[in-house]
Amino acid sequence: MSGGYLRRILEGKLDGEELERLPRGFQRIGHVAILSLPPELWERRREIGEALLGKNGIRTVAVKVGGMEGRERRPRLEVVAGDRETVTLHREHGCSFKLDPLKVMFSPGNLYERGRIPKLVQPGEVVVDLFAGVGQFSLPIAKLARPSRVYAVELNPVAYGYLCENIRLNGLGGVVVPILGDCERVAPRGVADRVILGILHVTHRYLPLAGQVLKPSGGTIHYHESVPVSLHRVRPVRRVREAFPDREVEILGVRKVKGYAPGVVHVVVDARIGPRSNF
Known part of the structure; x- marks a missing residue:
């Protein structure tokens, strides 16, 4: 408001x-x-x-x-x-989310973005959400699109508990697979058509992991970053390209999600990553 x-x-x-x-x-x-x-x-x-x-x-x-x-x-x-x-019940995009906002992260400012991604997911896709939280991206994708599987990885055990409860609450147990742990250790490799990197500040460190999670034939990543306004169309794109020096990278779009701090914005880069060189 x-x-x-x-x-x-x-x-x-x-x-x-x-x-x-x-x-x-x-x-x-x-x-x-x-x-x-x-x-x-x-x-x-x-x-x-x-x-x-x-x-x-x-x-x-x-x-x-x-x-x-x-x-x-x-x-x-x-x-x-x-x-x-x-502890409250929050509703958006046809999904119900039980959570305690004093204990787990949930950003209402990402509302549009959470509704945008399901429209991009094609029937039968496998999606991996590397920072799933309570399911704020994973559940709308499973509910509004027709993926064959959504792997939702979360490190915080409290958020993971709510993630599991929200999967049951929304009747999505046949689609969403929750995984507890550090995504660098537990994320499935070589399975994804689409990878979501929905955190800020350190996201670029996980770009190589996203490449490992994608299928050998390649796929799409949604890379989030907080960046100075003057660099918002340059630095995130450069980081994506630098993370995949041996693969073709097609930038599909760069979108401002919201203002983050004075002079800083939250952006998301949609990028198509080509096949691995040995594929």
Whole structure:
């Protein structure tokens, strides 16, 4: 929801300068609203949270206290208002996701992207999601497309537990195969028509792995990266090309997913990777 909405409900509770410092919007996951507040509003966080309670079914308000933590991508959030029960049911793209947004990562800002990928998957494809989380890419693909198999790999045992529960909840056990562990060790090799690399910051390190996961005949990768705006059409493409020096690389598209930080954007590169040289 927009910053205008926040300003409207907080008029009379914050002064003019504080209203101007409110974020442009907030995230909504099930009944939980998540705010990112500037330091100047930190002391008013509980009052801001209380104002959101009850609006459009919001029962819990949390604020970010830092970035994702560790390889397991654990959120750093503090509940400032409402119900302390943060396990929730979130629905999008015809799927239901049970999760605790205080314990596992789930980015509402990737909503369009999670709906875009299933439209690209061809009937019978094998898809490998290397950073599956609670199933936010894997389940819509299985639900909305007609893949023969989706391998969903997740390192965080809490997220993996929700992934397994969400597969059952959506009746997708015949299509989605959950795999617990470090994708470099446990991801199936040589099986995929399509590979999703849906994390940020260190994603380029996993490009060689994506090449191993693809079938020897090649396939498509969806490579996500956070990158300075000035480099967003250059660096991600260069990294994809450099990761496959002995294979043909066709860049199918570069798309901005969302703003990530001041001067930084989250982009995704769709690329067709050709056959291995010894194929």
